[in-house]
Amino acid sequence: SVNVNIVVCVFVIAMLSPLLVSAQFPRVCATFESIVSHECCPLLGGTGSPCGEAEGRGSCVDITIDDLPHGQQYVLVGIDDRERWPERFFNRSCVCNGNFGGFDCSGCKPGWQGDNCLTRRPPAIRQNIMNMTQEDREFFLDVLDRSKTAVHPDYVVAQDHYRNLIPENTTEPNFVNITIYDLFVWVHYYSVRDTLLGPGQAYTAIDFSHEGPAFLTWHRMHLLGLENDLQVLSGDPTFALPYWDFAIGGSECDVCTDEIVGGQNPEDQTLLGPNSRFADWEVVCLSLDWFNDNIKLCNGTYEGNIDRPAVQSLPEPTDVANCLQVEEYDTFPFFSDSASSFRNALEGYSEPSGEFDEGVRTLHNLAHLFLNGTGGMTHASANDPIFVLIHTFTDAIFEEWMKRSNATAADYPEEDAPIGHNLDFNMVPFFPPITNRDMFIPSDQLGYSYAVDLPESLANEDAPSFIWAIVGVFGFVILAALVIVLVNTVKRHRQR
Numbered sequence: 279s280v281n282v283n284i285v286v287c288v289f290v291i292a293m294l295s296p297l298l299v300s301a302q303f304p305r306v307c308a309t310f311e312s313i314v315s316h317e318c319c320p321l322l323g324g325t326g327s328p329c330g331e332a333e334g335r336g337s338c339v340d341i342t343i344d345d346l347p348h349g350q351q352y353v354l355v356g357i358d359d360r361e362r363w364p365e366r367f368f369n370r371s372c373v374c375n376g377n378f379g380g381f382d383c384s385g386c387k388p389g390w391q392g393d394n395c396l397t398r399r400p401p402a403i404r405q406n407i408m409n410m411t412q413e414d415r416e417f418f419l420d421v422l423d424r425s426k427t428a429v430h431p432d433y434v435v436a437q438d439h440y441r442n443l444i445p446e447n448t449t450e451p452n453f454v455n456i457t458i459y460d461l462f463v464w465v466h467y468y469s470v471r472d473t474l475l476g477p478g479q480a481y482t483a484i485d486f487s488h489e490g491p492a493f494l495t496w497h498r499m500h501l502l503g504l505e506n507d508l509q510v511l512s513g514d515p516t517f518a519l520p521y522w523d524f525a526i527g528g529s530e531c532d533v534c535t536d537e538i539v540g541g542q543n544p545e546d547q548t549l550l551g552p553n554s555r556f557a558d559w560e561v562v563c564l565s566l567d568w569f570n571d572n573i574k575l576c577n578g579t580y581e582g583n584i585d586r587p588a589v590q591s592l593p594e595p596t597d598v599a600n601c602l603q604v605e606e607y608d609t610f611p612f613f614s615d616s617a618s619s620f621r622n623a624l625e626g627y628s629e630p631s632g633e634f635d636e637g638v639r640t641l642h643n644l645a646h647l648f649l650n651g652t653g654g655m656t657h658a659s660a661n662d663p664i665f666v667l668i669h670t671f672t673d674a675i676f677e678e679w680m681k682r683s684n685a686t687a688a689d690y691p692e693e694d695a696p697i698g699h700n701l702d703f704n705m706v707p708f709f710p711p712i713t714n715r716d717m718f719i720p721s722d723q724l725g726y727s728y729a730v731d732l733p734e735s736l737a738n739e740d741a742p743s744f745i746w747a748i749v750g751v752f753g754f755v756i757l758a759a760l761v762i763v764l765v766n767t768v769k770r771h772r773q774r
């Protein structure tokens with residue numbers, strides 16, 4: 279049985295594709311030589327060719343940067359290290375051939391497996407966490423808990439401003455190791471943080487992942503990165519992140535129990551229940567003002583427990599049905615004041631119907647505000663593990679909208695969206711580069727799907743009555759035929 283175990287082990291490892299893309303940079307490229315040469319094309323294979331070029335896996339190429347104009351929210355030029363991502367750090371990276379993938383082309387693109395990445399991988403099926411077997415749920419929660427302490431196998435993050443990335447008179451860039459879950463938090467923080475301009479001068483009208491069309495594509499990539507990391511960590515290539523249907527109305531959070539994502543601590547209502555495995559989790563990247571004033575980046579230092587004094591009310595099921603009826607993906611100015619925009623309705627800056635109302639907060643935004651603590655502050659929200667479940671559900675609604683509207687890249691704005699949000703902008707801070715276009719495709723092409731039944735939109739319920747009349751007549755004819763067959767069969771049996 280030892281041999282069988284080894285065979286099973288080898289099989290499982292062969293099925294796991296190394297991380298497709300993560301952020302900020304692969305450890306092998308976080309070196310003085312790589313940073314100075316602006317090139318991240320790791321050597322691969324026996325011959326040691328960059329990006330496995332000798333084996334036909336990929337090649338080292340110039341990174342394509344989106345040059346189309348962006349919206350007027352961000353007016354500085356050449357100041358923020360996230361502009362024209364990732365040019366400030368690297369201008370050459372691997373581009374993999376066929377279905378090969380990963381920062382060095384040693385793995386497969388999402389959804390593919392095998393030595394040559396020619397076999398479709400069974401999709402990871404994301405389920406409602408309330409409908410999972412206790413065993414599956416425990417497996418998910420255990421893996422998630424382990425990811426909080428397991429150092430990320432491949433990626434590191436910068437802990438200082440770009441200017442100070444390589445301190446004077448040294449050849450040691452300022453990168454640090456970070457755990458898998460904390461990387462997930464850091465990536466979110468880095469994409470929303472202010473432009474660092476010195477004490478009291480942060481430029482705040484900048485956000486590469488919210489208040490624009492990239493909101494849904496960016497968070498899709500964010501979740502995919504974590505899901506892939508957890509597949510590798512757990513050794514289960516079909517591992518899927520579950521979702522929380524937060525559109526249940528009222529002010530009762532059904533997943534907020536110590537068995538699931540943590541209940542309330544009876545001694546201190548702001549903290550998680552003492553029996554929750556998340557009660558000891560500490561947050562990172564919380565002190566945005568301190569980072570701004572000291573021109574520093576979050577370095578993963580722990581800053582106290584998760585705060586979740588949930589009090590507000592949750593979105594209603596009809597809100598989901600209503601936002602699914604909005605026809606346009608996004609509308610000018612492709613921002614948080616867009617009207618008749620599906621993205622803005624789902625993000626929650628307009629009525630679910632798409633009608634713009636400045637004060638309103640619904641759907642995704644309302645689910646965050648409901649948490650009222652760590653999960654309610656954009657830059658720190660990913661610290662609360664419920665963030666994962668809120669965003670998988672948001673992504674499930676996005677997926678449903680894509681299906682119902684047969685969406686293509688033509689539905690996504692190519693230019694004039696806020697910085698970071700144009701169709702071909704490389705999403706910050708993922709590496710190797712991946713664009714909003716790359717995520718604006720059906721999820722089964724990315725290796726996952728949802729076991730979800732979202733409410734039909736009112737448009738479908740309002741189908742012309744003559745269609746229902748035809749359906750009714752057909753139904754009656756079929757039913758009558760069945761009855762006749764059944765009666766005849768019974769008669770024949772009796773005659774025997």
Ligand SMILES: [Cu+2]
Pocket residue numbers: 466487488497
């Ligand atoms: Cu977010």
